Amino acid sequence: MWYFIFRRTAGFVATLFVVSAVVFAVMNILPGDPALTILGLDATDDALAALREQLGLNQPVLARYVSWIWNALQGDFGISHSFRVPVSELIAERLPMTVSLAVAGMIFTLVIALSLGIGAAARHRKVGDWGVMFISQIGIAVPAFWLSMLLVLLFAVKLRWLPPGGFAGWSDPVAAMRSLVLPTIALGVVQSAVLARVTRSSALEVMRQDFVRTARASGLSRRRVLWRHVLPNALVPIVTIVGMQFAALVTGTIVIENVFYLPGLGRLIFQSISNRDLPTVQALVMLFAAIVVTANFVVDLLYVVIDPRLKART
Amino acid sequence: MTRRLPVNFILGAVLVALVVGTAALSLVWTPHDATLMTISNKFAPPSATHWLGTDQLGRDVVSQLMAGARNSMAVALVAVLLGGSVGVALGLLASAIGGWVEDGVMRLADLGFAFPALLFAIMLAAVFGPSLTNAVLAIAFINIPVFARVTRGAANQVWTLDYVLAARAAGMNRFAISRDHILPNIAAAIIVQATIEFAVAILAEAALSYLGLGAQPPASSWGRLLSEAQTLMYLAPQLAIYPGLCIVVAVVGFGLLGDGLRDMSDPRLSRER
Numbered sequence A: 001m002w003y004f005i006f007r008r009t010a011g012f013v014a015t016l017f018v019v020s021a022v023v024f025a026v027m028n029i030l031p032g033d034p035a036l037t038i039l040g041l042d043a044t045d046d047a048l049a050a051l052r053e054q055l056g057l058n059q060p061v062l063a064r065y066v067s068w069i070w071n072a073l074q075g076d077f078g079i080s081h082s083f084r085v086p087v088s089e090l091i092a093e094r095l096p097m098t099v100s101l102a103v104a105g106m107i108f109t110l111v112i113a114l115s116l117g118i119g120a121a122a123r124h125r126k127v128g129d130w131g132v133m134f135i136s137q138i139g140i141a142v143p144a145f146w147l148s149m150l151l152v153l154l155f156a157v158k159l160r161w162l163p164p165g166g167f168a169g170w171s172d173p174v175a176a177m178r179s180l181v182l183p184t185i186a187l188g189v190v191q192s193a194v195l196a197r198v199t200r201s202s203a204l205e206v207m208r209q210d211f212v213r214t215a216r217a218s219g220l221s222r223r224r225v226l227w228r229h230v231l232p233n234a235l236v237p238i239v240t241i242v243g244m245q246f247a248a249l250v251t252g253t254i255v256i257e258n259v260f261y262l263p264g265l266g267r268l269i270f271q272s273i274s275n276r277d278l279p280t281v282q283a284l285v286m287l288f289a290a291i292v293v294t295a296n297f298v299v300d301l302l303y304v305v306i307d308p309r310l311k312a313r314t
Numbered sequence B: 001m002t003r004r005l006p007v008n009f010i011l012g013a014v015l016v017a018l019v020v021g022t023a024a025l026s027l028v029w030t031p032h033d034a035t036l037m038t039i040s041n042k043f044a045p046p047s048a049t050h051w052l053g054t055d056q057l058g059r060d061v062v063s064q065l066m067a068g069a070r071n072s073m074a075v076a077l078v079a080v081l082l083g084g085s086v087g088v089a090l091g092l093l094a095s096a097i098g099g100w101v102e103d104g105v106m107r108l109a110d111l112g113f114a115f116p117a118l119l120f121a122i123m124l125a126a127v128f129g130p131s132l133t134n135a136v137l138a139i140a141f142i143n144i145p146v147f148a149r150v151t152r153g154a155a156n157q158v159w160t161l162d163y164v165l166a167a168r169a170a171g172m173n174r175f176a177i178s179r180d181h182i183l184p185n186i187a188a189a190i191i192v193q194a195t196i197e198f199a200v201a202i203l204a205e206a207a208l209s210y211l212g213l214g215a216q217p218p219a220s221s222w223g224r225l226l227s228e229a230q231t232l233m234y235l236a237p238q239l240a241i242y243p244g245l246c247i248v249v250a251v252v253g254f255g256l257l258g259d260g261l262r263d264m265s266d267p268r269l270s271r272e273r
Helices: A002-028 A032-041 A045-055 A061-073 A087-122 A127-141 A143-160 A172-205 A209-219 A222-233 A235-260 A265-275 A278-306 A308-313 B005-026 B059-096 B099-112 B117-128 B132-159 B162-169 B174-210 B222-230 B241-263 B265-271
Strands: none
Touching: A002 A061, A002 A278, A002 B099, A002 B117, A045 A308, A061 A278, A087 A127, A087 A172, A087 A222, A087 A235, A087 A265, A087 A278, A127 A172, A127 B241, A143 A172, A143 A235, A143 B174, A143 B222, A172 A222, A172 A235, A172 A278, A209 A222, A222 A235, A222 B174, A235 A265, A235 A278, A235 B117, A265 A278, A265 B117, A278 B117, B005 B059, B005 B241, B059 B099, B059 B132, B059 B174, B059 B241, B099 B132, B117 B132, B117 B174, B132 B174, B162 B174, B174 B222, B174 B241, B222 B241
C-alpha cells in the first residue's frame, strides 16, 4: 500500500511540474511580446522597457520559469498589472466565493445523483427508471449557462423569488445564501445527470450479485439492502467520476460566476483577460489546472480507502 | 441488415439530419440576411415574414439560428477532425512501437486531461486576444488525448490477432501494418468516439462564444446569441429560449447517434437490449 501511495504522489508532483511548464510556455514563449500585449500598441519605448524589466522579461526564459515556480511555491504570484496589488491578495479575496460555490454544487450533485441513480436502479426497466434516464439525457445536453438563464427567467424575472445575480457579501448570510441558490443548481444539474447514470449502472451491476439476493432472502428490507449493501459496493466507479466532477465543478464556476456576476476567481480571470493582465491570468490558469490535477490525485488515494482489496494487493 | 436498428440511433440520426440539413441549407438560403439590421422593426412578434420574430436590432431570428447551426457544425467538424487526426496518429504510433514511446504518449494524454478546453481557450485569448480560431484550437486540443486513448486501446487488441502476426511474419513494417490493417479495423470505435466528441464540441463552442472567447460579432453563433439575449431578458425573454433549444437538439442528436452507433458496433451490448 505504501508503495502505491508513494508512486502516486511522485506522479502527482511530476504532473504538476509539467502542467506548470505548459502554462508557462503558452503564456510566455509563444510569439508576441507580453509587455506590448499589456500596454497596447501606442505604448512608449520607455514604458515598454520599464515593464519588461519589472516582469523580468530581460532574463533568460528558463530563469524566469524557475523564479516563477519558486515564488509561486511561497505564495507569491507576482503583481497584478491592472489591480496593482499582489495576485495572491486578489486570489485570497475571491477564493471563498469560488470554493463555496463548488462545494455547494458538489453537495447538490451527490444528493440528487445518488438518490436518482439508486432509485432508478431499484426500479430497473420501469417508468421511474426510464424517467430518470430521460431527464439525465437532457440534463447532460443542456449548457450550464443556458440553464442559468432559464432559472433566472423563471425564479427571478417571472416569480421574483430569488435575485437574478450579484453577491452582496457574507455580512447578511440569508441574502448570501439566496444569491447562491440558482448558481448552485445551474452548476450541479449537468454533473448530477452524469453521476446519476454512473450510479445507476454501477448499482445494477452490484444488484446482480449473490450477496444481494442473500441479504434480501434473510429478511433485510429493500431500502436497507439498497443503501447499506448495494451503494457501498457500487462506490468505486462512482468515486472515480466524482473526482473528475469536482474538477469539472471548479472549472464550471468560471462560467457560472460570469453568468451570475459573482465575485469569484472565474470573474477575476475574465476581468484579467480584458485588462490584458497576463501575470494574473497565468496564476489563475495554473491554480485551476492544479485543482484539477489534485482532485484526480485524491481520487487515486481514495481507492485505497474504499477498496480494501487494493490495500492487500500492493 | 437483419437486426432492427436501435431506437437511439434512429432518433439521433433524425435530429442530426435536421441540424446538419439546416446548416447546409443556410449556406445557400436563409429567409432573410442573418446580419441585416432593421432597427425600425425591432422585437417584432412572429409573423409570416419573420417566423420567430426579430431581435433587438431587427434581425430575423430564424435566419440567425440557421447561421448559428452552420457556425456550430463548422467549428465542431474542424475541431474534431483536427484533434481526432492528431490523437489517432499518436494512438497508432504508441500502439505500433510500444515500450517507452507508448508510455510517453499515454502520460502526455493524461496531462491533456488537466486542461479543460475552457482553461486552454482562456490562455490563448489572454495571449492572442479572443477569436473563433482560438476556440477551435482549444477544442481540438482537448480532443487529442481522448482519441489517443481510444485508438491505442483498440489498436492494442488488433495487434494480437493472427492476421497481424501473419503480416509481420511476411515482413511488413509496423507503420504499413498500422495503416493497412490496424486502422480499418478500429475505424468503428473511432467513428463512435468522433460522434460523441461532436456533441462535446458543440457544447464547448457555445460556452466559449457565450463567454466572448469564440465567435466575434457580427458572426452568428448560438452561444453569442444567448449572451446578447441575457441583457434583454426582461424585454424579450423569447430570445433567450430559441438558441438554447437549438444547442440541446444538436447535442442530444449527436449523443444519441453516438450511443446508437456504439450499440450497433458492439454486439455484446446490443444482445443485452
